[in-house]
Amino acid sequence: MPLTVLQVEKAKPKEKNYKLTDEKGMFLLVTKAGGKYWRLKYRYDGKEKALAIGTYPDLSLKDAREIRDEARNKIAKGIDPSAEKQARKKASTLAAENSFESVALEWYQVRMSDKSDTHQTRTKSMLKTYLFPYIGRKPVHEITPMMMLDVLRKVEDKGIIETARRVKQTASQVFRYAVVTERAPHDPTSDLRGALKTPKKGHYSALTEPKQVARLMLAIDCFDGTYVVQAALKCSALWFCRPGELRHLKWSEVNWADNRIEIIAEKTHQEHIIPLSRQSREILESLQPVTGDSQYVFASPKTRSRPISENAIRSALRSMGFTNEEMTAHGFRATARTLLDEVLNYRVEWIEQQLAHSVKDANGRAYNRTKHLPQRFEMMQRWADYLDELRAAAVAGNVITAQFG
Incomplete structure:
Protein backbone atom coordinates (compact mmCIF):
# COMPACT_ATOMS: atom_id res chain seq x y z
CA MET A 1 0.00 0.00 0.00
CA PRO A 2 1.15 3.57 -0.63
CA LEU A 3 2.81 5.45 2.22
CA THR A 4 0.90 8.08 4.15
CA VAL A 5 2.22 11.44 5.30
CA LEU A 6 1.88 10.30 8.91
CA GLN A 7 3.94 7.13 8.29
CA VAL A 8 6.73 9.19 6.77
CA GLU A 9 6.65 11.68 9.61
CA LYS A 10 6.62 9.02 12.35
CA ALA A 11 9.39 6.82 10.85
CA LYS A 12 12.13 6.43 13.48
CA PRO A 13 15.72 5.21 13.11
CA LYS A 14 16.54 1.61 14.05
CA GLU A 15 19.73 -0.36 14.64
CA LYS A 16 20.06 -0.83 10.86
CA ASN A 17 18.97 1.12 7.80
CA TYR A 18 15.53 0.11 6.50
CA LYS A 19 13.07 0.94 3.70
CA LEU A 20 9.43 2.03 3.70
CA THR A 21 7.92 1.13 0.33
CA ASP A 22 5.55 3.54 -1.38
CA GLU A 23 4.39 2.63 -4.90
CA LYS A 24 5.68 2.53 -8.49
CA GLY A 25 9.19 1.70 -7.31
CA MET A 26 9.62 4.57 -4.87
CA PHE A 27 10.65 4.01 -1.25
CA LEU A 28 11.86 5.97 1.76
CA LEU A 29 15.28 4.93 3.08
CA VAL A 30 15.53 5.55 6.84
CA THR A 31 19.11 5.40 8.13
CA LYS A 32 20.23 4.46 11.61
CA ALA A 33 21.51 8.03 11.93
CA GLY A 34 17.97 9.34 11.44
CA GLY A 35 18.21 10.53 7.81
CA LYS A 36 15.26 10.01 5.45
CA TYR A 37 15.99 9.71 1.73
CA TRP A 38 13.59 9.29 -1.19
CA ARG A 39 14.74 6.70 -3.76
CA LEU A 40 13.30 5.27 -6.97
CA LYS A 41 14.08 1.66 -7.87
CA TYR A 42 13.82 0.94 -11.61
CA ARG A 43 15.25 -1.21 -14.40
CA TYR A 44 17.00 0.25 -17.42
CA ASP A 45 18.70 -1.65 -20.22
CA GLY A 46 18.19 -4.86 -18.26
CA LYS A 47 19.90 -3.57 -15.15
CA GLU A 48 18.42 -2.67 -11.77
CA LYS A 49 19.23 0.92 -10.78
CA ALA A 50 18.26 3.48 -8.13
CA LEU A 51 17.64 7.22 -8.52
CA ALA A 52 18.24 9.59 -5.59
CA ILE A 53 15.16 11.83 -5.54
CA GLY A 54 15.78 13.97 -2.46
CA THR A 55 15.56 14.11 1.33
CA TYR A 56 12.65 14.43 3.75
CA PRO A 57 11.42 16.87 5.06
CA ASP A 58 13.03 19.12 2.40
CA LEU A 59 11.02 17.15 -0.14
CA SER A 60 7.49 16.17 0.85
CA LEU A 61 5.81 12.89 -0.08
CA LYS A 62 3.73 14.69 -2.73
CA ASP A 63 6.75 16.40 -4.28
CA ALA A 64 8.76 13.16 -4.26
CA ARG A 65 5.95 11.39 -6.14
CA GLU A 66 5.90 14.13 -8.78
CA ILE A 67 9.64 13.70 -9.38
CA ARG A 68 9.15 9.91 -9.43
CA ASP A 69 6.46 10.21 -12.12
CA GLU A 70 8.67 12.51 -14.22
CA ALA A 71 11.52 9.97 -13.96
CA ARG A 72 9.23 7.07 -14.95
CA ASN A 73 8.03 9.08 -17.93
CA LYS A 74 11.64 9.54 -19.07
CA ILE A 75 12.32 5.80 -18.64
CA ALA A 76 9.32 5.06 -20.88
CA LYS A 77 10.89 7.34 -23.53
CA GLY A 78 14.23 5.52 -23.33
CA ILE A 79 16.00 8.07 -21.10
CA ASP A 80 17.95 6.91 -18.05
CA PRO A 81 17.12 9.49 -15.30
CA SER A 82 20.26 8.67 -13.27
CA ALA A 83 22.53 9.15 -16.27
CA GLU A 84 20.72 12.37 -17.17
CA LYS A 85 21.14 13.70 -13.61
CA GLN A 86 24.86 12.92 -13.64
CA ALA A 87 25.24 14.62 -17.02
CA ARG A 88 23.51 17.77 -15.74
CA LYS A 89 25.73 17.79 -12.66
CA LYS A 90 28.85 17.39 -14.78
CA ALA A 91 27.71 20.17 -17.13
CA SER A 92 27.08 22.45 -14.16
CA THR A 93 30.52 21.70 -12.71
CA LEU A 94 32.14 22.25 -16.08
CA ALA A 95 30.33 25.57 -16.49
CA ALA A 96 31.60 26.68 -13.06
CA GLU A 97 35.13 25.63 -13.97
CA ASN A 98 34.88 27.62 -17.19
CA SER A 99 33.41 30.75 -15.63
CA PHE A 100 35.35 33.97 -16.15
CA GLU A 101 36.20 34.09 -12.44
CA SER A 102 37.50 30.52 -12.39
CA VAL A 103 39.61 31.04 -15.52
CA ALA A 104 40.86 34.41 -14.23
CA LEU A 105 41.98 32.95 -10.90
CA GLU A 106 43.73 30.11 -12.74
CA TRP A 107 45.43 32.66 -15.04
CA TYR A 108 46.43 34.68 -11.98
CA GLN A 109 48.11 31.66 -10.35
CA VAL A 110 49.94 30.72 -13.55
CA ARG A 111 50.97 34.11 -14.91
CA MET A 112 51.30 36.37 -11.84
CA SER A 113 53.61 34.30 -9.66
CA ASP A 114 56.77 36.02 -10.91
CA LYS A 115 55.36 39.55 -10.67
CA SER A 116 55.99 42.01 -7.84
CA ASP A 117 53.75 41.99 -4.75
CA THR A 118 52.41 45.41 -5.72
CA HIS A 119 51.53 44.28 -9.24
CA GLN A 120 49.86 41.11 -7.92
CA THR A 121 47.82 43.07 -5.37
CA ARG A 122 46.71 45.65 -7.93
CA THR A 123 45.73 42.98 -10.46
CA LYS A 124 43.75 40.95 -7.90
CA SER A 125 41.97 44.11 -6.73
CA MET A 126 41.08 45.03 -10.32
CA LEU A 127 39.58 41.60 -10.95
CA LYS A 128 37.54 41.61 -7.74
CA THR A 129 36.39 45.23 -8.00
CA TYR A 130 35.67 45.79 -11.68
CA LEU A 131 35.25 42.38 -13.37
CA PHE A 132 34.03 39.59 -11.06
CA PRO A 133 30.86 41.41 -9.87
CA TYR A 134 29.61 41.72 -13.46
CA ILE A 135 30.97 38.80 -15.52
CA GLY A 136 32.58 36.54 -12.91
CA ARG A 137 29.93 33.81 -13.06
CA LYS A 138 29.41 33.89 -16.82
CA PRO A 139 30.99 31.10 -18.91
CA VAL A 140 34.11 32.65 -20.40
CA HIS A 141 33.20 31.51 -23.93
CA GLU A 142 29.80 33.27 -23.77
CA ILE A 143 31.09 36.76 -22.95
CA THR A 144 30.58 39.09 -25.89
CA PRO A 145 32.24 42.40 -26.84
CA MET A 146 29.04 44.24 -25.87
CA MET A 147 29.10 42.64 -22.40
CA MET A 148 32.70 43.78 -21.94
CA LEU A 149 31.92 47.28 -23.21
CA ASP A 150 29.11 47.54 -20.65
CA VAL A 151 31.54 46.58 -17.86
CA LEU A 152 34.15 49.08 -19.02
CA ARG A 153 31.56 51.85 -19.37
CA LYS A 154 30.73 51.36 -15.67
CA VAL A 155 34.38 52.09 -14.85
CA GLU A 156 34.49 55.10 -17.16
CA ASP A 157 31.32 56.50 -15.60
CA LYS A 158 33.22 56.78 -12.31
CA GLY A 159 35.61 59.19 -14.01
CA ILE A 160 38.60 56.83 -13.83
CA ILE A 161 39.44 56.64 -17.52
CA GLU A 162 42.95 55.27 -17.06
CA THR A 163 41.61 52.51 -14.80
CA ALA A 164 39.10 51.47 -17.49
CA ARG A 165 42.00 51.02 -19.89
CA ARG A 166 43.87 48.88 -17.35
CA VAL A 167 40.76 46.77 -16.66
CA LYS A 168 40.45 46.11 -20.39
CA GLN A 169 44.10 45.03 -20.57
CA THR A 170 43.70 42.67 -17.61
CA ALA A 171 40.50 41.14 -19.00
CA SER A 172 42.22 40.69 -22.37
CA GLN A 173 45.02 38.69 -20.75
CA VAL A 174 42.45 36.41 -19.09
CA PHE A 175 40.60 35.87 -22.38
CA ARG A 176 43.82 35.12 -24.26
CA TYR A 177 44.66 32.55 -21.59
CA ALA A 178 41.19 31.04 -22.06
CA VAL A 179 41.82 30.83 -25.81
CA VAL A 180 45.17 29.09 -25.30
CA THR A 181 43.60 26.59 -22.88
CA GLU A 182 40.75 25.96 -25.37
CA ARG A 183 37.95 27.35 -23.20
CA ALA A 184 37.08 30.36 -25.34
CA PRO A 185 37.14 30.90 -29.12
CA HIS A 186 38.49 34.47 -29.05
CA ASP A 187 39.25 37.57 -26.96
CA PRO A 188 36.12 39.79 -27.04
CA THR A 189 38.08 42.86 -25.91
CA SER A 190 39.99 42.84 -29.21
CA ASP A 191 36.82 44.14 -30.90
CA LEU A 192 36.74 47.19 -28.61
CA ARG A 193 39.73 49.01 -30.09
CA GLY A 194 38.91 52.71 -30.09
CA ALA A 195 35.72 52.26 -28.06
CA LEU A 196 37.05 53.65 -24.77
CA LYS A 197 37.61 57.27 -23.86
CA THR A 198 41.16 58.57 -24.18
CA PRO A 199 42.87 59.82 -20.98
CA LYS A 200 43.87 63.48 -21.03
CA LYS A 201 47.52 64.06 -21.84
CA GLY A 202 49.79 67.06 -22.35
CA HIS A 203 49.66 69.35 -19.32
Whole structure:
Protein backbone atom coordinates (compact mmCIF):
# COMPACT_ATOMS: atom_id res chain seq x y z
CA MET A 1 0.00 0.00 0.00
CA PRO A 2 1.15 3.57 -0.63
CA LEU A 3 2.81 5.45 2.22
CA THR A 4 0.90 8.08 4.15
CA VAL A 5 2.22 11.44 5.30
CA LEU A 6 1.88 10.30 8.91
CA GLN A 7 3.94 7.13 8.29
CA VAL A 8 6.73 9.19 6.77
CA GLU A 9 6.65 11.68 9.61
CA LYS A 10 6.62 9.02 12.35
CA ALA A 11 9.39 6.82 10.85
CA LYS A 12 12.13 6.43 13.48
CA PRO A 13 15.72 5.21 13.11
CA LYS A 14 16.54 1.61 14.05
CA GLU A 15 19.73 -0.36 14.64
CA LYS A 16 20.06 -0.83 10.86
CA ASN A 17 18.97 1.12 7.80
CA TYR A 18 15.53 0.11 6.50
CA LYS A 19 13.07 0.94 3.70
CA LEU A 20 9.43 2.03 3.70
CA THR A 21 7.92 1.13 0.33
CA ASP A 22 5.55 3.54 -1.38
CA GLU A 23 4.39 2.63 -4.90
CA LYS A 24 5.68 2.53 -8.49
CA GLY A 25 9.19 1.70 -7.31
CA MET A 26 9.62 4.57 -4.87
CA PHE A 27 10.65 4.01 -1.25
CA LEU A 28 11.86 5.97 1.76
CA LEU A 29 15.28 4.93 3.08
CA VAL A 30 15.53 5.55 6.84
CA THR A 31 19.11 5.40 8.13
CA LYS A 32 20.23 4.46 11.61
CA ALA A 33 21.51 8.03 11.93
CA GLY A 34 17.97 9.34 11.44
CA GLY A 35 18.21 10.53 7.81
CA LYS A 36 15.26 10.01 5.45
CA TYR A 37 15.99 9.71 1.73
CA TRP A 38 13.59 9.29 -1.19
CA ARG A 39 14.74 6.70 -3.76
CA LEU A 40 13.30 5.27 -6.97
CA LYS A 41 14.08 1.66 -7.87
CA TYR A 42 13.82 0.94 -11.61
CA ARG A 43 15.25 -1.21 -14.40
CA TYR A 44 17.00 0.25 -17.42
CA ASP A 45 18.70 -1.65 -20.22
CA GLY A 46 18.19 -4.86 -18.26
CA LYS A 47 19.90 -3.57 -15.15
CA GLU A 48 18.42 -2.67 -11.77
CA LYS A 49 19.23 0.92 -10.78
CA ALA A 50 18.26 3.48 -8.13
CA LEU A 51 17.64 7.22 -8.52
CA ALA A 52 18.24 9.59 -5.59
CA ILE A 53 15.16 11.83 -5.54
CA GLY A 54 15.78 13.97 -2.46
CA THR A 55 15.56 14.11 1.33
CA TYR A 56 12.65 14.43 3.75
CA PRO A 57 11.42 16.87 5.06
CA ASP A 58 13.03 19.12 2.40
CA LEU A 59 11.02 17.15 -0.14
CA SER A 60 7.49 16.17 0.85
CA LEU A 61 5.81 12.89 -0.08
CA LYS A 62 3.73 14.69 -2.73
CA ASP A 63 6.75 16.40 -4.28
CA ALA A 64 8.76 13.16 -4.26
CA ARG A 65 5.95 11.39 -6.14
CA GLU A 66 5.90 14.13 -8.78
CA ILE A 67 9.64 13.70 -9.38
CA ARG A 68 9.15 9.91 -9.43
CA ASP A 69 6.46 10.21 -12.12
CA GLU A 70 8.67 12.51 -14.22
CA ALA A 71 11.52 9.97 -13.96
CA ARG A 72 9.23 7.07 -14.95
CA ASN A 73 8.03 9.08 -17.93
CA LYS A 74 11.64 9.54 -19.07
CA ILE A 75 12.32 5.80 -18.64
CA ALA A 76 9.32 5.06 -20.88
CA LYS A 77 10.89 7.34 -23.53
CA GLY A 78 14.23 5.52 -23.33
CA ILE A 79 16.00 8.07 -21.10
CA ASP A 80 17.95 6.91 -18.05
CA PRO A 81 17.12 9.49 -15.30
CA SER A 82 20.26 8.67 -13.27
CA ALA A 83 22.53 9.15 -16.27
CA GLU A 84 20.72 12.37 -17.17
CA LYS A 85 21.14 13.70 -13.61
CA GLN A 86 24.86 12.92 -13.64
CA ALA A 87 25.24 14.62 -17.02
CA ARG A 88 23.51 17.77 -15.74
CA LYS A 89 25.73 17.79 -12.66
CA LYS A 90 28.85 17.39 -14.78
CA ALA A 91 27.71 20.17 -17.13
CA SER A 92 27.08 22.45 -14.16
CA THR A 93 30.52 21.70 -12.71
CA LEU A 94 32.14 22.25 -16.08
CA ALA A 95 30.33 25.57 -16.49
CA ALA A 96 31.60 26.68 -13.06
CA GLU A 97 35.13 25.63 -13.97
CA ASN A 98 34.88 27.62 -17.19
CA SER A 99 33.41 30.75 -15.63
CA PHE A 100 35.35 33.97 -16.15
CA GLU A 101 36.20 34.09 -12.44
CA SER A 102 37.50 30.52 -12.39
CA VAL A 103 39.61 31.04 -15.52
CA ALA A 104 40.86 34.41 -14.23
CA LEU A 105 41.98 32.95 -10.90
CA GLU A 106 43.73 30.11 -12.74
CA TRP A 107 45.43 32.66 -15.04
CA TYR A 108 46.43 34.68 -11.98
CA GLN A 109 48.11 31.66 -10.35
CA VAL A 110 49.94 30.72 -13.55
CA ARG A 111 50.97 34.11 -14.91
CA MET A 112 51.30 36.37 -11.84
CA SER A 113 53.61 34.30 -9.66
CA ASP A 114 56.77 36.02 -10.91
CA LYS A 115 55.36 39.55 -10.67
CA SER A 116 55.99 42.01 -7.84
CA ASP A 117 53.75 41.99 -4.75
CA THR A 118 52.41 45.41 -5.72
CA HIS A 119 51.53 44.28 -9.24
CA GLN A 120 49.86 41.11 -7.92
CA THR A 121 47.82 43.07 -5.37
CA ARG A 122 46.71 45.65 -7.93
CA THR A 123 45.73 42.98 -10.46
CA LYS A 124 43.75 40.95 -7.90
CA SER A 125 41.97 44.11 -6.73
CA MET A 126 41.08 45.03 -10.32
CA LEU A 127 39.58 41.60 -10.95
CA LYS A 128 37.54 41.61 -7.74
CA THR A 129 36.39 45.23 -8.00
CA TYR A 130 35.67 45.79 -11.68
CA LEU A 131 35.25 42.38 -13.37
CA PHE A 132 34.03 39.59 -11.06
CA PRO A 133 30.86 41.41 -9.87
CA TYR A 134 29.61 41.72 -13.46
CA ILE A 135 30.97 38.80 -15.52
CA GLY A 136 32.58 36.54 -12.91
CA ARG A 137 29.93 33.81 -13.06
CA LYS A 138 29.41 33.89 -16.82
CA PRO A 139 30.99 31.10 -18.91
CA VAL A 140 34.11 32.65 -20.40
CA HIS A 141 33.20 31.51 -23.93
CA GLU A 142 29.80 33.27 -23.77
CA ILE A 143 31.09 36.76 -22.95
CA THR A 144 30.58 39.09 -25.89
CA PRO A 145 32.24 42.40 -26.84
CA MET A 146 29.04 44.24 -25.87
CA MET A 147 29.10 42.64 -22.40
CA MET A 148 32.70 43.78 -21.94
CA LEU A 149 31.92 47.28 -23.21
CA ASP A 150 29.11 47.54 -20.65
CA VAL A 151 31.54 46.58 -17.86
CA LEU A 152 34.15 49.08 -19.02
CA ARG A 153 31.56 51.85 -19.37
CA LYS A 154 30.73 51.36 -15.67
CA VAL A 155 34.38 52.09 -14.85
CA GLU A 156 34.49 55.10 -17.16
CA ASP A 157 31.32 56.50 -15.60
CA LYS A 158 33.22 56.78 -12.31
CA GLY A 159 35.61 59.19 -14.01
CA ILE A 160 38.60 56.83 -13.83
CA ILE A 161 39.44 56.64 -17.52
CA GLU A 162 42.95 55.27 -17.06
CA THR A 163 41.61 52.51 -14.80
CA ALA A 164 39.10 51.47 -17.49
CA ARG A 165 42.00 51.02 -19.89
CA ARG A 166 43.87 48.88 -17.35
CA VAL A 167 40.76 46.77 -16.66
CA LYS A 168 40.45 46.11 -20.39
CA GLN A 169 44.10 45.03 -20.57
CA THR A 170 43.70 42.67 -17.61
CA ALA A 171 40.50 41.14 -19.00
CA SER A 172 42.22 40.69 -22.37
CA GLN A 173 45.02 38.69 -20.75
CA VAL A 174 42.45 36.41 -19.09
CA PHE A 175 40.60 35.87 -22.38
CA ARG A 176 43.82 35.12 -24.26
CA TYR A 177 44.66 32.55 -21.59
CA ALA A 178 41.19 31.04 -22.06
CA VAL A 179 41.82 30.83 -25.81
CA VAL A 180 45.17 29.09 -25.30
CA THR A 181 43.60 26.59 -22.88
CA GLU A 182 40.75 25.96 -25.37
CA ARG A 183 37.95 27.35 -23.20
CA ALA A 184 37.08 30.36 -25.34
CA PRO A 185 37.14 30.90 -29.12
CA HIS A 186 38.49 34.47 -29.05
CA ASP A 187 39.25 37.57 -26.96
CA PRO A 188 36.12 39.79 -27.04
CA THR A 189 38.08 42.86 -25.91
CA SER A 190 39.99 42.84 -29.21
CA ASP A 191 36.82 44.14 -30.90
CA LEU A 192 36.74 47.19 -28.61
CA ARG A 193 39.73 49.01 -30.09
CA GLY A 194 38.91 52.71 -30.09
CA ALA A 195 35.72 52.26 -28.06
CA LEU A 196 37.05 53.65 -24.77
CA LYS A 197 37.61 57.27 -23.86
CA THR A 198 41.16 58.57 -24.18
CA PRO A 199 42.87 59.82 -20.98
CA LYS A 200 43.87 63.48 -21.03
CA LYS A 201 47.52 64.06 -21.84
CA GLY A 202 49.79 67.06 -22.35
CA HIS A 203 49.66 69.35 -19.32
CA TYR A 204 48.32 66.53 -17.16
CA SER A 205 51.06 63.98 -17.83
CA ALA A 206 51.72 61.85 -14.76
CA LEU A 207 53.60 58.81 -13.55
CA THR A 208 51.09 56.18 -12.43
CA GLU A 209 53.17 52.99 -12.13
CA PRO A 210 54.52 52.24 -8.62
CA LYS A 211 58.07 51.69 -9.92
CA GLN A 212 57.97 55.03 -11.76
CA VAL A 213 56.71 56.84 -8.68
CA ALA A 214 59.39 55.14 -6.58
CA ARG A 215 62.07 56.60 -8.88
CA LEU A 216 60.40 60.00 -8.70
CA MET A 217 60.35 60.02 -4.89
CA LEU A 218 64.01 59.02 -4.76
CA ALA A 219 64.85 61.74 -7.30
CA ILE A 220 63.09 64.35 -5.15
CA ASP A 221 65.13 63.20 -2.14
CA CYS A 222 68.30 63.68 -4.19
CA PHE A 223 67.23 67.04 -5.65
CA ASP A 224 70.11 69.52 -5.36
CA GLY A 225 68.10 72.73 -5.80
CA THR A 226 66.81 75.02 -3.05
CA TYR A 227 65.33 73.51 0.09
CA VAL A 228 62.04 75.38 -0.44
CA VAL A 229 61.53 73.91 -3.94
CA GLN A 230 62.47 70.45 -2.67
CA ALA A 231 59.89 70.81 0.11
CA ALA A 232 57.32 71.96 -2.46
CA LEU A 233 58.02 68.84 -4.54
CA LYS A 234 57.57 66.60 -1.50
CA CYS A 235 54.33 68.32 -0.51
CA SER A 236 53.05 68.16 -4.08
CA ALA A 237 53.29 64.39 -3.82
CA LEU A 238 51.93 64.23 -0.27
CA TRP A 239 48.97 66.62 -0.68
CA PHE A 240 48.20 66.31 -4.45
CA CYS A 241 46.42 69.66 -4.36
CA ARG A 242 46.42 71.95 -7.39
CA PRO A 243 49.83 73.56 -8.11
CA GLY A 244 48.47 77.08 -7.56
CA GLU A 245 46.97 76.06 -4.20
CA LEU A 246 50.34 74.74 -3.07
CA ARG A 247 52.37 77.73 -4.30
CA HIS A 248 50.06 80.29 -2.65
CA LEU A 249 49.68 78.41 0.64
CA LYS A 250 50.03 80.83 3.56
CA TRP A 251 51.23 80.09 7.06
CA SER A 252 47.93 81.45 8.35
CA GLU A 253 46.17 78.57 6.56
CA VAL A 254 48.09 75.93 8.51
CA ASN A 255 45.95 74.83 11.44
CA TRP A 256 48.57 73.34 13.75
CA ALA A 257 46.08 72.58 16.52
CA ASP A 258 43.85 70.44 14.31
CA ASN A 259 46.75 69.12 12.25
CA ARG A 260 45.41 70.25 8.90
CA ILE A 261 45.59 72.87 6.16
CA GLU A 262 42.47 74.96 5.44
CA ILE A 263 42.30 76.70 2.07
CA ILE A 264 39.82 77.80 -0.60
CA ALA A 265 40.00 75.41 -3.56
CA GLU A 266 40.99 77.14 -6.79
CA LYS A 267 38.45 75.51 -9.10
CA THR A 268 35.36 75.11 -6.89
CA HIS A 269 36.00 78.18 -4.69
CA GLN A 270 34.85 76.08 -1.73
CA GLU A 271 36.55 75.59 1.62
CA HIS A 272 38.90 72.62 1.45
CA ILE A 273 40.80 70.68 4.12
CA ILE A 274 44.12 68.89 3.63
CA PRO A 275 44.83 66.53 6.57
CA LEU A 276 48.48 66.60 7.60
CA SER A 277 50.32 63.30 7.80
CA ARG A 278 53.26 62.94 10.15
CA GLN A 279 55.63 63.44 7.20
CA SER A 280 53.80 66.59 6.06
CA ARG A 281 53.97 68.17 9.48
CA GLU A 282 57.69 67.45 9.74
CA ILE A 283 58.29 69.22 6.41
CA LEU A 284 56.26 72.26 7.47
CA GLU A 285 58.06 72.46 10.82
CA SER A 286 61.42 72.33 9.05
CA LEU A 287 60.29 75.12 6.69
CA GLN A 288 59.31 77.56 9.43
CA PRO A 289 62.88 78.76 10.15
CA VAL A 290 63.39 79.20 6.40
CA THR A 291 60.22 80.99 5.25
CA GLY A 292 58.52 81.88 8.53
CA ASP A 293 59.28 85.55 7.92
CA SER A 294 57.04 85.49 4.82
CA GLN A 295 53.28 85.01 4.62
CA TYR A 296 53.90 82.21 2.11
CA VAL A 297 54.96 78.72 3.15
CA PHE A 298 56.83 78.27 -0.13
CA ALA A 299 58.22 81.78 -0.38
CA SER A 300 60.41 82.89 -3.26
CA PRO A 301 64.09 83.03 -2.32
CA LYS A 302 64.39 86.31 -4.27
CA THR A 303 61.32 88.22 -3.10
CA ARG A 304 59.87 87.09 0.25
CA SER A 305 56.61 88.89 -0.51
CA ARG A 306 55.85 86.40 -3.28
CA PRO A 307 55.62 82.60 -3.48
CA ILE A 308 57.93 80.47 -5.63
CA SER A 309 57.36 80.92 -9.35
CA GLU A 310 54.84 79.03 -11.42
CA ASN A 311 57.71 77.26 -13.21
CA ALA A 312 59.66 76.27 -10.07
CA ILE A 313 58.31 72.72 -9.77
CA ARG A 314 58.19 72.18 -13.54
CA SER A 315 61.82 73.26 -13.87
CA ALA A 316 62.81 71.03 -10.95
CA LEU A 317 61.18 68.03 -12.60
CA ARG A 318 62.99 68.78 -15.87
CA SER A 319 66.32 69.13 -14.05
CA MET A 320 65.78 65.68 -12.52
CA GLY A 321 65.32 64.19 -15.98
CA PHE A 322 61.53 63.88 -16.15
CA THR A 323 60.18 65.19 -19.45
CA ASN A 324 56.98 67.17 -19.85
CA GLU A 325 55.42 64.07 -21.43
CA GLU A 326 56.24 62.03 -18.29
CA MET A 327 55.43 64.27 -15.32
CA THR A 328 54.07 67.74 -14.59
CA ALA A 329 53.29 69.71 -11.46
CA HIS A 330 49.61 68.95 -12.00
CA GLY A 331 50.49 65.29 -12.58
CA PHE A 332 50.93 64.63 -8.85
CA ARG A 333 47.11 64.68 -8.65
CA ALA A 334 46.72 61.96 -11.27
CA THR A 335 49.47 59.94 -9.62
CA ALA A 336 47.67 59.95 -6.28
CA ARG A 337 44.25 59.47 -7.90
CA THR A 338 45.41 56.32 -9.69
CA LEU A 339 47.44 54.65 -6.94
CA LEU A 340 45.02 55.42 -4.09
CA ASP A 341 42.31 53.72 -6.13
CA GLU A 342 44.14 50.87 -7.86
CA VAL A 343 46.85 49.94 -5.33
CA LEU A 344 45.67 51.13 -1.91
CA ASN A 345 41.98 50.48 -2.72
CA TYR A 346 40.47 53.59 -1.14
CA ARG A 347 36.91 54.58 -1.96
CA VAL A 348 36.59 56.82 -5.00
CA GLU A 349 34.45 59.42 -3.21
CA TRP A 350 37.11 59.88 -0.49
CA ILE A 351 39.77 60.42 -3.13
CA GLU A 352 37.60 62.81 -5.13
CA GLN A 353 36.80 64.77 -1.98
CA GLN A 354 40.48 65.07 -1.15
CA LEU A 355 41.20 66.23 -4.70
CA ALA A 356 38.73 69.07 -4.06
CA HIS A 357 36.59 67.93 -6.94
CA SER A 358 32.91 68.83 -7.02
CA VAL A 359 31.57 65.60 -5.49
CA LYS A 360 27.85 65.10 -4.98
CA ASP A 361 25.91 62.58 -2.93
CA ALA A 362 23.07 60.32 -4.13
CA ASN A 363 20.60 63.22 -3.80
CA GLY A 364 22.69 65.54 -5.92
CA ARG A 365 23.92 67.63 -2.99
CA ALA A 366 27.54 68.75 -2.86
CA TYR A 367 29.53 67.17 -0.04
CA ASN A 368 30.70 69.65 2.58
CA ARG A 369 34.38 70.14 3.36
CA THR A 370 34.35 67.83 6.39
CA LYS A 371 32.68 64.91 4.61
CA HIS A 372 34.62 61.68 5.27
CA LEU A 373 37.24 63.71 7.16
CA PRO A 374 38.29 60.94 9.62
CA GLN A 375 38.65 58.52 6.69
CA ARG A 376 40.60 61.12 4.73
CA PHE A 377 42.99 61.66 7.66
CA GLU A 378 43.69 57.92 7.71
CA MET A 379 44.00 57.83 3.90
CA MET A 380 46.48 60.73 3.79
CA GLN A 381 48.69 59.10 6.43
CA ARG A 382 48.61 55.79 4.56
CA TRP A 383 49.45 57.64 1.33
CA ALA A 384 52.46 59.30 2.98
CA ASP A 385 53.62 55.94 4.35
CA TYR A 386 53.16 54.35 0.92
CA LEU A 387 55.35 57.00 -0.72
CA ASP A 388 58.01 56.25 1.91
CA GLU A 389 57.71 52.54 1.09
CA LEU A 390 58.17 53.23 -2.62
CA ARG A 391 61.21 55.42 -1.92
CA ALA A 392 62.73 52.70 0.27
CA ALA A 393 62.08 50.11 -2.43
CA ALA A 394 63.87 52.30 -4.97
CA VAL A 395 66.85 52.65 -2.64
CA ALA A 396 66.96 48.93 -1.92
CA GLY A 397 66.76 48.14 -5.61
CA ASN A 398 69.51 50.61 -6.43
CA VAL A 399 67.18 52.28 -8.93
CA ILE A 400 68.69 54.96 -11.15
CA THR A 401 66.04 57.63 -11.04
CA ALA A 402 67.06 60.42 -13.39
CA GLN A 403 69.76 62.40 -15.12
CA PHE A 404 70.68 65.03 -12.59
CA GLY A 405 71.95 68.32 -13.99
